[in-house]
Amino acid sequence: MHDEGMSTTRDVCVTFGKRIRTLRTKRGWYQEDLAAHSGIGRVAISNLENGKHEPKLKTIQALAGSFDMSMSALLKGL
Secondary structure, X not given: OOOOOOOOXXXXXXXXXXXXXXXXXXXXXXXXXXHHHHOOOHHHHHHHHXXXXXXXXXXXXXXXXXXXXXXHHHHOOO
């Protein structure tokens, strides 16, 4: 049973993806640019931004580094 106050994994993935897209576009980067900065493939970034994949710890670490922020700052509020 799903409590209304609790997020599902899917909800968290969608929210995380939106955050990644927002951070990327604020920098004026295309997905290819983020891929080059992070070492993550462009298709993987697209899947993350669309909430289709649950990110692994090393992916979160690479993205946080690309945005010059801590992992905790990147994940805050999720």
